[in-house]
Amino acid sequence: MEVTAQAIDLRRMGACARTAAAQLAQKSTADKNAALLAIADALEANTLSILEANQRDLDLAAQNGIDPIWIRDRIDLEMRMAGIIADVRKVAELPDPVGEVLQDSTLDNGLRLIKRRSPLGVLGTIYESRPNVTVDVSTLALKTSNAVILRGGSDVLHSNMRLTQVMQAVLAAHDFPAEAIQYISSTDRRYVSEMLRLYEHIDMIIPRGGNGLHTFCRENSSIPVITGGIGVCHIYVDESARLDKVLPVLDNAKTQRPAVCNSMETLLVHRSVANTLLPQVVEVLGGAGVAFHADERAYRIVGADERVVVAAAEDFDTEWYNLTLNLKVVDDVDEAIDHIARHGTQHSDSILTETAAHAERFLNEVDSAAVYWNASTRFTDGSAMGLGAEVAISTQKLHARGPMALEELTTYKWIVKGDYTSRP
Numbered sequence: 001m002e003v004t005a006q007a008i009d010l011r012r013m014g015a016c017a018r019t020a021a022a023q024l025a026q027k028s029t030a031d032k033n034a035a036l037l038a039i040a041d042a043l044e045a046n047t048l049s050i051l052e053a054n055q056r057d058l059d060l061a062a063q064n065g066i067d068p069i070w071i072r073d074r075i076d077l078e079m080r081m082a083g084i085i086a087d088v089r090k091v092a093e094l095p096d097p098v099g100e101v102l103q104d105s106t107l108d109n110g111l112r113l114i115k116r117r118s119p120l121g122v123l124g125t126i127y128e129s130r131p132n133v134t135v136d137v138s139t140l141a142l143k144t145s146n147a148v149i150l151r152g153g154s155d156v157l158h159s160n161m162r163l164t165q166v167m168q169a170v171l172a173a174h175d176f177p178a179e180a181i182q183y184i185s186s187t188d189r190r191y192v193s194e195m196l197r198l199y200e201h202i203d204m205i206i207p208r209g210g211n212g213l214h215t216f217c218r219e220n221s222s223i224p225v226i227t228g229g230i231g232v233c234h235i236y237v238d239e240s241a242r243l244d245k246v247l248p249v250l251d252n253a254k255t256q257r258p259a260v261c262n263s264m265e266t267l268l269v270h271r272s273v274a275n276t277l278l279p280q281v282v283e284v285l286g287g288a289g290v291a292f293h294a295d296e297r298a299y300r301i302v303g304a305d306e307r308v309v310v311a312a313a314e315d316f317d318t319e320w321y322n323l324t325l326n327l328k329v330v331d332d333v334d335e336a337i338d339h340i341a342r343h344g345t346q347h348s349d350s351i352l353t354e355t356a357a358h359a360e361r362f363l364n365e366v367d368s369a370a371v372y373w374n375a376s377t378r379f380t381d382g383s384a385m386g387l388g389a390e391v392a393i394s395t396q397k398l399h400a401r402g403p404m405a406l407e408e409l410t411t412y413k414w415i416v417k418g419d420y421t422s423r424p
Contacts, residue, residue: 008186010194013179014201017122017147020177024145025119027176029096032143035174036092039139040085042170043163047081053162054078054131061129061155069322073259074129075156083383084132088139091388097407098145114415119145120203123409124195125391126151126217127208131159136382136389137206138167138181144409147180149202151195153209154187161185196221206392206404210319226404228369228395231261231347232319233377236268236336236362238353243277246352247284253350253376255288259321261393262348262380266316266326268336271297274329278302281327290323297329316343333358337365344368346395348377369395369402 024032043050054077061071077084103115123146127133134150141148152160164183172178184191196205199222206226207217214227235253237246253264269277278301282292286307293311294302302308308327315326316339330336333351340349350372351362359373370380380403382390387405394400400408 008184008191010184010191010198011201013149013182013184014122014198016177016179017149017182018201020180021119021121021145021147023177024142024147024180027145029098031174031176032096032145033092035170035176036088036139036142038170038174039135039142039167040088040092042166043081043085043088043135046162046166050081050159050162050166051078053158054156056158057131057156064155066155067259067322070129070259073257075131075159077131077159080132084135087383087389088135090383091139091143091406094143094388094406096143097410102412109421110419111421112417114417115412116415117407117410118413120409120411121146122202123148123391124151124198124202124205124223125149125208126192126195126205126213128153128210128213129155130208131156131163133208133391134160134163134183135167137391138164140389140391140406140409142176142180144406146409147177147182149182149184149195151184151192157185157187192216193220196223199223208392224399226392226394226396226400228347228393229261230319230345230395231263231377231393232265232317232343232345233262233347234266234268234336234340234344234349235264235377236330236333236340236349236351236353237270237273237277238333238336238351238355238358239270239272240354240358241270241273241352242354243273243280246277247280249350249352249374249376250281251285251288253378254285254290254325255323256378258323261319262377264325264377265318265320266328266339266343268328268330268339269298270336271329271331274298275301278327278329282307285325288323290325292325292327294327295329298327301329302327319345333361337362340366340368347393348372348380350375350377369393 097117100117106112125137168178205223207213217225282302292308293315346368348370349366349368363371382403382405390403390405392404
């Protein structure tokens with residue numbers, strides 16, 4: 001598949017998306033589920049051509065010197081296609097939130113008030129090196145009768161274009177508007193700015209990427225923006241934690257997919273277990289390729305190891321996207337909570353402890369979208385939480401927080417039924 005530069009008429013795309021959203025609102029849940037299952041089948045049938053397009057992106061990424069871990073965790077589809085297809089089928093199985101009655105009451109004057117879920121309308125998603133997002137967002141939008149305009153990163157253009165083509169072909173074959181899923185095929189960044197001003201056509205902007213992208217969208221959009229996905233995630237090992245069970249959790253949280261937003265970036269260790277645990281952490285995680293940035297107290301314990309360096313102050317505010325881990329020794333749960341409040345990004349944070357009172361304090365006082373007790377932060381994910389997939393992980397508090405799945409792609413309307421009723 002050859003992708004060539006071309007001019008894009010974003011206003012036309014927006015108008016087509018708005019029309020498509022109106023048509024989607026007329027589709028039944030059964031119709032939408034049939035289309036979703038057909039998309040899963042088509043992705044499976046076209047896996048070879050999708051991976052061929054993906055290989056072009058992989059080759060270009062390698063030529064451009066992109067970090068191999070970033071390529072593996074973000075760009076490479078070969079080991080992820082089966083999971084992507086399974087997630088589409090899972091979305092088809094999930095209940096359709098559109099039309100759900102949230103409240104139903106009758107006033108003294110006889111008016112019946114029904115609060116009912118409805119689609120948002122048109123979603124605009126701007127994202128970086130994650131071709132799976134193309135499918136996740138498109139299928140969740142379809143299930144909730146929303147149209148979507150996608151703009152992915154230039155380093156996954158071939159993958160995204162092929163995925164979009166496969167899904168659009170299925171829509172057309174099932175009497176759905178192909179314009180329900182549209183992709184901005186130009187890599188010119190001016191289209192991002194233009195997209196953020198299409199307030200008459202797009203109802204919500206969902207950025208997925210680094211802090212720079214989120215800041216740019218917040219500062220330049222005339223459309224409501226859902227921000228999140230920036231993950232300076234912490235795990236705090238308390239004094240009563242089962243040290244024989246801790247290391248597999250830490251290993252999972254850091255090394256499974258270090259370039260994703262729910263990967264652990266900072267390990268906080270209670271001073272009473274630091275002398276025992278930290279050398280084990282350096283030995284086990286270091287053996288998996290992890291490098292360590294240690295605060296002064298942690299460095300005194302493990303600084304003799306060549307994989308450990310002294311942490312700079314800004315390291316504790318850094319999302320590494322690689323096999324780098326900050327180490328810090330704390331006096332108690334209070335210091336751990338305070339550190340997370342100052343350096344965290346309100347994404348995902350965990351406490352490992354056998355002390356229920358400490359766990360409850362942590363769960364109540366750490367102001368993050370997902371807080372864990374004796375579990376890895378890697379579970380902050382739509383699929384892992386049984387939601388099928390997610391369009392983003394929101395770290396803000398209005399409209400949505402945490403993995404944004406089906407319910408978070410809806411709003412509501414008031415249905416008011418009377419008997420030719422006038423207000424006195």
